[in-house]
Amino acid sequence: QQQVKQSPQSLIVQKGGISIINCAYENTAFDYFPWYQQFPGKGPALLIAIRPDVSEKKEGRFTISFNKSAKQFSLHIMDSQPGDSATYFCAASVAGGYNKLIFGAGTRLAVHP
């Protein structure tokens, strides 16, 4: 039973385009929603995170949009660059739950020049 569903599995975007990755969850006790970026042969690294008290968070070209009523959140990468080519994971955790993360299945992004 996958608690965090992520789509699409893979995504191809042209340089300068917008990459959009979506995640949905069921557990309303989740209160922390990070996105991790992973390059081949490396461990995941935190990219950006949001809590449900805000609907959007932006850091540079990366934006998280959060819809609490729909139990969905998404990552938008503006002006996508070849260097953004990586696997992206959404995740969620429960407050007081020892920071245990539930990950989505991942999205492999390829940005073509």
Place this chain on the structure above:
Amino acid sequence: NAGVTQTPKFRVLKTGQSMTLLCAQDMNHEYMYWYRQDPGMGLRLIHYSVGEGTTAKGEVPDGYNVSRLKKQNFLLGLESAAPSQTSVYFCASTLTAGTSTYEQYFGPGTRLTVT
């Protein structure tokens, strides 16, 4: 400041063999975690520890054991390896303060193949 380190980086085992994966962190983090990463399944939590001498089961603990004898180290053991344990294993650690949630820092991973 090395962050989170893992040894070994690669390992091939035969079915039934045992091994221990070592994770070390130099950030004085209280919480540590072991995940496995399989294609199309994201990362799944195997075991975790909220302090020296404590461990707890995660989502997929069967076939694994862990120990946290020192705050900076978290060991993952496979007593009798099976082909289903072929995976990439990641260790992570995080700071903690009350019920707040903090970034998890991941190691570079160990690629394990069981034949």
